Amino acid sequence: MATASETKATRRDFLYVATGAVGAVGVAGVAWPLIDQLNPDASVLALASIRFDIAPIVEGSSVTILWRGLPVFIRHRTEAEIEEARAVPMADLKDPQRDEDRVVEGHDQWLIMIANCTHLGCVPVGEAGDFDGWFCPCHGSHYDTSGRIRRGPAPANLVVPPYEFISDTVVQIG
Template sequence: MATASETKATRRDFLYIATGAAGAVGLAGIAWPLIDQLNPDASVLALASIQFDLSPVAEGSTVTILWRGLPVFVRHRTPEEIEEARATPLADLKDPETDEDRVKEGHAEWLIMIANCTHLGCVPVGEAGAFDGWFCPCHGSVYDTSGRIRSGPAPANLVVPPYEFISDTIVQIG
């Protein structure tokens, strides 16, 4: 006949468990500040998204604002510029993308793009080049009125950052 043996918890078992639990709490108390310091500071979080008032930007003009340390073009396009950008055949583009994909629906007059050439990161000059868009003087990349690459060494269109219209005159970038 088999008998079951009982094991009683001893004082030593309790001390092992209590010591392990205290060590785990102490380790977590030390590790938390080390992990928490890896989070971005308040100045970086403040730049994560910005709101910009579009009302002072006249039609046909461009302003450059700073977002996350990057220059951003905000262009109030004329109806002629919009028409010209939409009439461009996609076959003529190095990086095919329609004008409608680069602007928000209902706000085609506003073109918002990061102002860095996609070749080497230079800042293009506005209202210049063969297509009256942007021209990068460093290596000769030419962009059209929608910020799409038309000629030169740049491999891609000017980047459109994530943005949304808060109201008819306020845009939030980021």
């Protein structure tokens, strides 16, 4: 025959629970600073995104700015440069990508790219090379007016960072 036994909370049970709770709070108090120190520094967070006023950049010229320690080209393209970039057949490209996919819709005249050659990280020279885009003099990579690799050892197009237009004259990168 089974018997039901009643359990009665004792002082010892209370001490076990209280000790466990204090121990858990103590472990959390020690672990929190260790976990919190893994967060990025304030200087890194400040560089995570940058806003830049593009109004002074005249059509047909470009500027180079720094974002996260990387040079970034901001090019105000002419209508002829845009048409030239869009007329290139995809079969002629080492890394096929449409010009429309490299710019923000409605702001086709603005091309924003990280200014590091995808071969070995050199900074290409603007408005140079066989395709009137960028030329990396270190190893001879030629990029077109959309920053796409056309000739040379570079394996990929110049990288387009994440960006958005805050207004007609201010762009936020990152």
